Amino acid sequence: MSSTATRNLAKRVDRFMAALITGGGLLIILAVLGILFFIAKEALPLFFPARTQTLAIVNLEPGKGLWADDSAKTVMIPDPAKGVRVHLAQDGRLLDTLTSGPTLPWKLSTSPDSRGHLAVVGADGRLHAGELKWAKPPGAQDPSQWTPEVEWTSGVSLPVAPSELLDVRSLEAGGLMGGKVLRVLARNPTGLIWGEAPAEGTEPLQWKALPAPADALALLSPDGQHAYIGTRDARVQDWALAGEASLSTEQTFTEPVTALGFALGGSSLLVGGEKGSIWAYQQVRDEQDTKALQPFHRFLSLDGPVRGFQHGLRDKRFLAWGPTGAGILHLTSERQLMRITGDRIEGAALSARGDHILLQDGNRVRPFILDAPHPEISWKTLWGRVHYEGYKEADHTWQSTGGGDDFEPKLSLLPLLFGTLKGTFYALLFAVPIAILGALYTSQFATPGLKSRIKPTIEIMAALPSVVLGFLAGLVMAPLFEQAAVHVLVFPLAAVLLGLAILPIWSKFPASWRRIWGEGREALWMIPLLLGALALTYLLAPSIEKAFMGGNYRTWLQEAWGVRYDQRNSLVVGFAMGFAVIPIIFTISEDALSSVPRSLTSASLACGASPWQTAWRVVLPTGSPGIFSAVMVGVGRAIGETMIVLMATGNTPILDWGPFNGMRTLSANIAVEIPEAPHHGTLYRILFLAALLLFILTFSLNTIAELVRQHLRKKYESY
């Protein structure tokens, strides 16, 4: 009776424990999957296509271009007859008309850019620069609470009114408003003309001729010092405007040029052609230090001729439009974020944030919304060479933050992945031979007493926090290495040479003596050997440096190899991270080698093989899958290691295998950049993508290792 009760109790406890353990395991798997899911959820929106939305068409009388505010709730239309009309975007209702500034009716006007800047020649022939804007009380969401404003300069008198006003820039301010001198580019019936005058209108403007084709398109550079010209015969020219206009460089284009514009920052010139081609050019200096225009990005063509460009103020996206349609393109990634087809389009505007587009044809305005939070990211910008503005050529670059508002983050993951692999490589270069040979020695040769001490000691090494290792590496080892780099490289050689020199002497000792003092205790003999090698190093290294490196290894490296020695370099990292992975590789390898069936070693020895032959020919090959799995786990550990690389390298994202410079790894990069990454920004998501990459890498490595281990277990079950 009681025995049945005990049995039932035991059964119940069994069932309970089984459920508990299964539940715990499932929970862990769920947690891991949850983490994976979360990381992926944060990273993947980078690759989502842009979302677009078409809003209801509004009827609006056309003027000279149009300008939408940030939220595109209102539209301002400069109307030469009436002044600046202010409309509600939703239904086209006229809210206000601003008539201050130039006398009405205006003779000439430019279209406002996305900042709302425009230039107008009034009825009195005076040129005014103006800025459209809204005065919004803090927190006011509704346009009825806002006040529309136009800020006008006081007006420059023009002795002769041109037939077309092409571009106006302030010479100092790098825009239109706020400078003291305005430079004006215009056209009269004989050709292009230009001149400058004080913005306050104290002096009249004197026109000078610009000897380019009379029907060419023209644009001033943001600083007003250059004029870019696009001709009907398919040429793009750069004219320097100082004293007299002079042609500084010229490029041919694929087709007659029909539109010119800039991307944000004004250093990329956008050129559109009659057949719809769109290219971006930038100023570069070639080997002779002469300026040249370099076509460096090409975009999807429009279906018809390109008429105009407008850029946003947040990123490098721009709007290209023509009578038959419009596209929103991104300068650096060359992505087409949006494509709109149309019919007889006469004007287009992009809001400052680049998320609202207005297309005008006749009396109708068609509004669109574009939701593209990460236009600069594409598979190609993450992994391929990208030609950034200001760079001579396409390259893999990581530079997430920089000075200036128009700084463009450069987010290539390749240097980081490279850095991860480089750090791992150097760590394994150091750790794998030591760990595996150590495991082989411990499992096959060491006496049981020695073995029982070696193993836990090395396993304790694994408990060393990697911050400590990183700290030691960065602040102690790196300066030491720098002082004695030659010593560091000579030492292993000295140790090997000394070892080889001692072996023949050792073999002369009587066998019985060797047996007692040597076998299984070789490890202890390493201590005097290493000390001897150290002494030898201190004897030899200075003379080696003197004899082969002219007394200073740094200058020698620089002169003979063109290599700069960084204090926190790959050798330091390899050494420190090696320390972090040796225990894990050692332990798993040792287990694998120890579990090689004893019957196999006995068989080998009975065949007349020496213990060394047995270790090399039977134990090592038999244990090799286990060693492979140990190395895999070690690789996984090194890939994910953060603190050591963070502290022991300069964290420079470079693509260079050299041992004397550093690296930036995916994991260290996350740690470095997280404080800089605004929530849900592009950088933030990129960091999650890096995390996802790390997760996948380590997960697959560990999975492979585990599969190999299981396979191994099955294979040797029969022994």
Place this chain on the structure above:
Amino acid sequence: MDPETHLPLPEPVVLGGGRDEALPAVQPLEGKPASLPLTDTAALVAPPALEVERLNLWYGAKQALFDIDLQVRKNTVMSLIGPSGCGKSTLLRSLNRMNDLVDSVRIEGSVRLGSEDLYAPGVDVIELRKRMGMVFQKSNPFPKSIFENVAYGLRVQGEKDRLTLEEAVETSLKGAGLWEEVKDRLKESALGLSGGQQQRLCIARALAVRPEVLLMDEPCSALDPIATARVEELIFELKKEFTIVIVTHSMQQAARVSDFTAFFWLGKVVETDLTEKIFTNPTNRMTEDYITGRFG
């Protein structure tokens, strides 16, 4: 059907008078029962290949072998029998110094292989093991190809010539009676062979280095009766070339394959004699009890 009754027993040979003189002048075994049918007449007069003298062995403080004296004659089979734990394997391992691998072991006495004392100081153990093949209770082929398994002993001796290796592998596999079964799959893993084949492969591996003595520790204990029969047949063949010491738990096996039998008990040799003698007319009471199955 009991396969053991079906086994090929060695043909009995009757000792012919006058043949002794033609053979080397070695003392025949004392107390030789001239009337008994013997496995081989030559066995009686063969020179000793292995001589064990006053061998004592301790595992730590515990003595496992006591004053062992044993002679194994050339080209004969000596079987070691006795109850479990009596030291048969220990003695076998002492013959090729595999006991050196055990940490706490201490050995006194001498073992002579031909004229050489295995336990003399300065003996090259590795050289010595090349002269003694060993087959283990459980087959233990390396996780390598069949070819590499057999060639292993030669390879560790530095033999690199492909032809020599191939020849040796073929001879050894033929010697172990495995050639016909595996000649088309030499490159395949040895772990794919059946248990009996694996054991014969291990025998081939031991034969490949042409040892003088073959030590077998219960080579058939993990095999089925048919595989056992093959190995026993093989032992009978092999003794033409090798001297064999075999540990076995099967009285029938000892009777079938061996010329001499040594009965062990608690680390001591109780009786050693011609197999026929031991199995038909043992001198010692204990031997008789063990053989007749009264204990052990």
